[in-house]
Amino acid sequence: MSMEDYDYLFKIVLIGNAGVGKTCLVRRFTQGLFPPGQGATIGVDFMIKTVEIKGEKVKLQIWDTAGQERFRSITQSYYRSANALILTYDITCEDSFRCLPEWLREIEQYANNQVVTILVGNKIDLAEKREVLRQRAEDFAESQSMLYLETSAKESDNVEKLFLDLACELIREAKQNKLDNNDTAPMLGEGKTISYLTCCSIN
Ligand SMILES: Nc1nc2c(ncn2[C@@H]2O[C@H](COP(=O)(O)OP(=O)(O)OP(=O)(O)O)[C@@H](O)[C@H]2O)c(=O)[nH]1
Numbered sequence: 084m085s086m087e088d089y090d091y092l093f094k095i096v097l098i099g100n101a102g103v104g105k106t107c108l109v110r111r112f113t114q115g116l117f118p119p120g121q122g123a124t125i126g127v128d129f130m131i132k133t134v135e136i137k138g139e140k141v142k143l144q145i146w147d148t149a150g151q152e153r154f155r156s157i158t159q160s161y162y163r164s165a166n167a168l169i170l171t172y173d174i175t176c177e178d179s180f181r182c183l184p185e186w187l188r189e190i191e192q193y194a195n196n197q198v199v200t201i202l203v204g205n206k207i208d209l210a211e212k213r214e215v216l217r218q219r220a221e222d223f224a225e226s227q228s229m230l231y232l233e234t235s236a237k238e239s240d241n242v243e244k245l246f247l248d249l250a251c252e253l254i255r256e257a258k259q260n261k262l263d264n265n266d267t268a269p270m271l272g273e274g275k276t277i278s279y280l281t282c283c284s285i286n
Contacts (some may be wrong), residue, residue, distance in 0.1 A: 087135060088142070090139040090141065091244070091250075093166040093167065095169060096168050096170075097148060098158065098258070099172055099203075100179040102150065102173065102179075105148070105171050106147050108245070109130055110203060111135055111236045112145070112245075115131070118228075124149040124154075125149060126158070127149065129145070129146055129160060130145045131144055133245075136155050139231060141253075141254065146161050152284070159193045160193075160194035161195065162194040166198065167199040167200070168194060168198055168199070168200045169245070169249070169252060170202050170229070172203070172204060174204040174206055175209045175214055177214040177215060187227060199229075199252055200227075201229060201231070201249060202220065203234055204217070204233040207241075208237050230248070
């Protein structure tokens with residue numbers, strides 16, 4: 084793989100119930116748009132955006148999965164190689180919050196154990212329709228060792244921050260893993276143990 088045009092490559096996968104705003108978050112970040120009449124995602128969609136963080140080029144491969152149950156077997160196959168998961172719910176929809184434990188079981192089952200997961204409460208522009216209190220979501224995220232952020236794809240609140248914070252966290256972990264791997268490599272008597280998270284930065 085050519086490393087000429089970026090320093091890091093990370094794969095980010097968005098998951099969560101249908102209609103919570105996954106596609107809108109991705110479009111807002113990659114294209115700066117809030118498209119009207121966004122149809123339900125069929126299977127999986129894919130977008131790329133390269134950002135610069137502290138002078139380093141970070142290429143983000145963003146996979147937007149369908150929330151509908153009938154696509155579950157397709158979307159599950161995208162978890163394994165994800166560096167980060169954005170688990171999204173809709174703050175105006177209690178049901179989308181109540182389904183989170185189910186999504187966490189999916190993550191447990193299909194994602195790799197180094198994956199960084201961030202919980203996102205979307206649609207904060209609809210404050211008057213809020214059904215899930217921020218504190219409750221924060222407590223839940225903390226209990227599951229997840230980061231937490233509230234966003235509005237519509238108003239562009241925290242969308243940039245969501246992806247950039249994730250990229251920073253992934254860089255931090257990649258650097259840490261690289262250090263760890265360098266430490267352990269001589270003891271193994273073979274080449275570096277390259278975890279998925281660091282592979283793109285070591286090559
Ligand atoms: N008010 C408001 N509406 C939003 C926001 N984000 C998404 N929506 C609306 O919510 C609906 C669903 O958005 P999508 O982005 O298609 O949701 P999704 O999670 O990708 O849905 P699936 O593809 O079926 O999994 C659309 O009508 C959007 O216009 C937001 O931040 N604020």
